[in-house]
Amino acid sequence: MNSLLTVSGLSYRKQKSGLFSNRELFRLSPLSFELKRGETMAIMGENGSGKSLLAKLLVGVLQPEAGSILLNGEPMCDSRQQRRFSAIRMIFQHSKDSLNPGLTLGGQLEEALILNTNMSATERKRQIENTLVKVGMLPEHQYFYRHMLSEGQHQRAAVARALILDPQVIVADEPFAALDPSVRSQTANLLMNLQQQLGLGFIFISHNLGIVRHISDRILVLEKGKVVESGKTEVIFNWPKSEYTKRTIQAHQELISGQ
Amino acid sequence: MPRPSFYQEEYYPSPMRHTWTDFQRNHIALAGLWCLLFFIVAAFLGPFLVPYGPLQQNTDMLLLAPAWNVNGDISHLFGTDSLGRDILSRIIHGCRITLGTSVILVLIAMLVGCSIGAYAGISRGLRASVINHLLDAIMAIPTLLIAIIIVAILGTGLLNSMWAITLALIPQFIHQTRDLVRREFQKEYIVAARLDGASNHRLLVKDILPNMVEVLVVQATMALSVAILDISALGFLNLGAQSPSPELGTMLSEALDTAYAAPWSVALPGAAIFLMVLSINLVGDGLRTALKNRLLQ
Numbered sequence: 001m002n003s004l005l006t007v008s009g010l011s012y013r014k015q016k017s018g019l020f021s022n023r024e025l026f027r028l029s030p031l032s033f034e035l036k037r038g039e040t041m042a043i044m045g046e047n048g049s050g051k052s053l054l055a056k057l058l059v060g061v062l063q064p065e066a067g068s069i070l071l072n073g074e075p076m077c078d079s080r081q082q083r084r085f086s087a088i089r090m091i092f093q094h095s096k097d098s099l100n101p102g103l104t105l106g107g108q109l110e111e112a113l114i115l116n117t118n119m120s121a122t123e124r125k126r127q128i129e130n131t132l133v134k135v136g137m138l139p140e141h142q143y144f145y146r147h148m149l150s151e152g153q154h155q156r157a158a159v160a161r162a163l164i165l166d167p168q169v170i171v172a173d174e175p176f177a178a179l180d181p182s183v184r185s186q187t188a189n190l191l192m193n194l195q196q197q198l199g200l201g202f203i204f205i206s207h208n209l210g211i212v213r214h215i216s217d218r219i220l221v222l223e224k225g226k227v228v229e230s231g232k233t234e235v236i237f238n239w240p241k242s243e244y245t246k247r248t249i250q251a252h253q254e255l256i257s258g259q
Numbered sequence: 260m261p262r263p264s265f266y267q268e269e270y271y272p273s274p275m276r277h278t279w280t281d282f283q284r285n286h287i288a289l290a291g292l293w294c295l296l297f298f299i300v301a302a303f304l305g306p307f308l309v310p311y312g313p314l315q316q317n318t319d320m321l322l323l324a325p326a327w328n329v330n331g332d333i334s335h336l337f338g339t340d341s342l343g344r345d346i347l348s349r350i351i352h353g354c355r356i357t358l359g360t361s362v363i364l365v366l367i368a369m370l371v372g373c374s375i376g377a378y379a380g381i382s383r384g385l386r387a388s389v390i391n392h393l394l395d396a397i398m399a400i401p402t403l404l405i406a407i408i409i410v411a412i413l414g415t416g417l418l419n420s421m422w423a424i425t426l427a428l429i430p431q432f433i434h435q436t437r438d439l440v441r442r443e444f445q446k447e448y449i450v451a452a453r454l455d456g457a458s459n460h461r462l463l464v465k466d467i468l469p470n471m472v473e474v475l476v477v478q479a480t481m482a483l484s485v486a487i488l489d490i491s492a493l494g495f496l497n498l499g500a501q502s503p504s505p506e507l508g509t510m511l512s513e514a515l516d517t518a519y520a521a522p523w524s525v526a527l528p529g530a531a532i533f534l535m536v537l538s539i540n541l542v543g544d545g546l547r548t549a550l551k552n553r554l555l556q
């Protein structure tokens with residue numbers, strides 16, 4: 001089976017341009033990976049290791065310095081920006097901040113449909129309601145504003161926003177970080193179910209090794225902008241190679257056996 | 260299949276509605292709003308209701324005291340001035356001129372200022388800076404001084420003083436809008452909307468404007484009270500509206516000659532200006548508090 005998303009030689013450099021010299025703030029060394037349909041990949045790493053940066057590069061918030069991103073074998077460049085926006089969707093770390101306080105949930109979901117599809121008003125409404133039901137909310141929630149929803153509902157709304165355009169890949173930046181354990185497992189299960197139903201490729205960033213082990217097929221470990229380890233989840237959990245991975249996995253094992 | 264209704268009331272208050280509910284809890288601000296509404300209604304309907312024209316002279320009754328005075332007459336409720344004109348009619352016409360022109364010039368200043376500010380907010384680098392500080396020099400000079408300069412060039416008149424005040428009000432709208440747009444553009448919901456494929460223009464109109472309206476309204480109320488004070492101050496200094504016109508500031512300066520003989524002809528137009536500015540400030544303050552409460556929750 002050929003891959004859904006192919007990333008090769010992707011690199012990025014964050015610079016602070018001064019008057020006389022350009023100071024390099026951060027560098028993401030060239031990295032490559034492939035993601036198959038229905039596969040889940042977790043990105044791990046310390047704070048400031050470039051995880052969020054990688055997510056932003058994938059969805060197109062930032063432009064890479066070099067390298068290519070291929071979706072179904074087609075390159076994603078500026079001229080295909082619109083297709084990329086609807087094919088690769090992002091779930092933000094702070095889902096509350098990613099919702100507009102001045103618009104209803106339905107209004108924001110509709111905006112995505114208006115900009116990316118040719119649906120009529122009634123079709124859009126049906127699509128919004130279907131998507132809300134799919135993520136476990138009620139159709140009535142489309143009339144709700146951000147401040148009326150709970151934290152877990154914000155998360156679901158963010159998932160709905162990602163799903164509404166029937167994407168092929170979802171990139172999630174720590175989607176579980178700010179949630180309490182019960183909502184966290186609910187959201188994780190929700191995403192896994194949706195992935196099975198829709199055959200999405202799912203890339204997510206997480207610090208939570210329990211969830212990573214539970215839902216991901218493969219792991220990519222970043223350290224200071226470099227890939228230090230990548231491979232199947234079970235392999236990495238049983239035979240970690242890099243210092244950072246060894247440490248975190250050991251800490252995780254101790255935590256579990258201690259319970 | 261009819262969808263079951265899970266909520267007892269199908270009512271979804273918008274953020275703007277929230278601010279309004281919060282505003283209503285502040286009784287003083289609400290009183291200010293009623294007072295302001297009274298002035299607006301007076302400005303719109305008053306001239307059709309008052310018995311005398313603003314320039315109509317009743318030479319039999321010069322400097323008549325208000326009706327509640329022993330020497331007063333009920334036919335002239337607020338008395339008459341030194342030329343026998345009915346003060347109540349003149350004040351009501353004056354509300355129309357003073358409040359009306361102020362509202363118009365605030366709207367113009369807001370429109371121009373917000374457009375420039377929004378443009379400065381979405382552009383980057385030197386251009387943004389130049390646009391942003393384009394009219395800053397005006398802020399350094401007091402409004403009245405600008406007005407005097409403009410009046411010196413173009414001559415006196417209500418229209419010229421309106422130009423001066425509009426010009427003086429624009430920079431604060433530019434700054435406010437630019438700061439707001441800048442700040443909102445940093446937020447994650449804008450990144451999310453951008454990933455939906457929205458262009459800068461669309462982001463501004465569809466995503467940022469709904470979050471900006473209330474702040475702009477608060478700013479506009481503050482500008483309105485400044486505008487009223489400036490219009491009447493220019494009228495008082497004989498630089499704005501000219502003598503027979505029933506503009507409130509002009510009325511004050513006219514009545515100043517007979518202030519000892521007929522204090523009411525100064526006090527009543529002055530009270531009208533005072534009440535107008537007070538009510539606008541109360542409304543503005545109430546709105547600002549309500550907005551702050553909503554943004555804090």
